[in-house]
Amino acid sequence: MKNEFIFAGAPYSNSAPLVDKLTEVDPRVRVFNDHPASLVRDLKAGRADVALIPVAHLFAHPELTMLKGLGVAADGPVRSVLLKCNKRMGHIKTVGRDPASATSNALAELLLKKHFKQKIEMHDFQSLENPDAAVVIGDRALCADPGPAGDIDLAEAWKKMTGLPFVFAVWAVRSDFPDIEAVTDIVHQAYAAGFQAMEEIAERFAGKLGGTTIFWLDYLDHSIHYKLDKQDLEGLNLFKKELSTSIKY
Ligand SMILES: C=C(O[C@@H]1C=C(C(=O)O)C=C[C@H]1O)C(=O)O
Numbered sequence: 001m002k003n004e005f006i007f008a009g010a011p012y013s014n015s016a017p018l019v020d021k022l023t024e025v026d027p028r029v030r031v032f033n034d035h036p037a038s039l040v041r042d043l044k045a046g047r048a049d050v051a052l053i054p055v056a057h058l059f060a061h062p063e064l065t066m067l068k069g070l071g072v073a074a075d076g077p078v079r080s081v082l083l084k085c086n087k088r089m090g091h092i093k094t095v096g097r098d099p100a101s102a103t104s105n106a107l108a109e110l111l112l113k114k115h116f117k118q119k120i121e122m123h124d125f126q127s128l129e130n131p132d133a134a135v136v137i138g139d140r141a142l143c144a145d146p147g148p149a150g151d152i153d154l155a156e157a158w159k160k161m162t163g164l165p166f167v168f169a170v171w172a173v174r175s176d177f178p179d180i181e182a183v184t185d186i187v188h189q190a191y192a193a194g195f196q197a198m199e200e201i202a203e204r205f206a207g208k209l210g211g212t213t214i215f216w217l218d219y220l221d222h223s224i225h226y227k228l229d230k231q232d233l234e235g236l237n238l239f240k241k242e243l244s245t246s247i248k249y
Helices: 013-019 036-044 055-060 103-115 139-143 154-162 180-196 198-209 213-223 230-246
Strands: 005-009 029-033 050-054 064-074 081-085 094-096 121-123 133-137 151-153 166-174 225-227
Touching: 005 013, 005 036, 005 180, 013 029, 013 050, 013 064, 013 180, 013 198, 013 213, 036 050, 036 055, 036 064, 036 166, 050 055, 050 064, 055 064, 055 103, 055 166, 055 230, 064 180, 064 230, 081 103, 081 139, 081 154, 094 103, 103 121, 103 133, 103 154, 103 166, 103 230, 133 139, 139 198, 151 154, 154 166, 154 230, 166 180, 166 230, 180 198, 180 225, 198 213
Parallel strands: 005 029, 005 050, 094 121, 094 133
Antiparallel strands: 050 166, 064 166, 064 225, 081 133, 081 151
């Protein structure tokens, strides 16, 4: 058994209930944050043993294994994964990806092509000066004003299309990691403690980013959920299937 477990989370408030208490539940744990899109590289390079990776990267890397039971999910509007529209639906041709995201960029492309039946091109954020719409995730999306032609909440659109919740990110390890049981135990204990501390976490983000404690509590405790049930797994599997058949990502 290793004497140190390195965990990597995302720098968003929705990571906090999963990540905040990790070091308290086990003295072997060290934690750092990185953009979700970079976490798969951290895992593969051995900079992290356990990371909260975008599910799109989990699907693309069969050498990774998901830890069971927890993730960052939404059943209906998530409020922090948005397509911010400069033009109205029907006029959207170019879409900027959020450079920090993997899952939401793929979800936006899937929904625009399949659900909204638009002919669109996805572009890296920097390569496009004024996209017709842009994917924005995390606290930046949650706290921003709506785009000139409004916002589309991507978890809400997914729910309308499929009737299912959507899972954005899950804890994962390299499949040959020897202590899967030990770290699974740690993430569940940390979430149990994080859940108890939800109000304290909400207060901290209200102090840091503005808004009331109730606003953050509502987001972390209602818009997002962390315990994955059968429906969540159904949503996850359907997304995997849709990505493999409908779009390249
Ligand atoms: C719901 C969210 O989910 C995030 C979205 C991710 C993605 O698009 O790849 C990755 C990690 C999640 O934290 C959010 O941060 O707003």
